[in-house]
Amino acid sequence: MKKIGIFGGTFDPPHLGHLIMAEEVKNALNLEEVWFIPTNEPPHKEKAMTRAADRLNMLRKAIAGNAFFKINTVEIDRSGVSYTVDTIRTLKKEYPTYAFYFIIGADMVEYLPKWKQIEELVQLVTFVGVRRSGYQIKTDYPLIEVDVPLVTISSSFIRARLTKNKSVTYLIPSSVHTYIKERQLYEKV
Incomplete structure (x- = not known):
């Protein structure tokens, strides 16, 4: 059975914290x-600042060079609000022999009781929780906890810096930064 990590998010923009988290979980769980899986519209937070096409292009640039990282556009293709249970149902139907491990930060672990059809979801996928500054990993749901280096970068932090024309060097891949500058994303409105 093929073991696949699923990392959903807005990725607005993707940053080194995302990449470190994915790599560490990949290694820890083999x-x-x-x-x-970039979301089209997340159900639990504000709408993305940038179009799905731009977020997808940034994500492609961010993961370039890592043969173990792939992009699946199931949520963008479906359009509308993205619910994890719908995504996992689709993936299980398309890949019935795969085992899926859904990677979430500690902030999302706390939110699990509010996820749509969580009782069904925990039967379909194994959740993997990673530490995040300011949150604890506590839940009544089954979860594998993976320690990763604590990197307190967030997409909102990066967007705020870009809006103020501050440096984001070493926070996002340089190819993503170049794309952001070329497309004039996150500029102060």
């Missing part, structure tokens, strides 16, 4: 691949 996953064969990690699939990044």
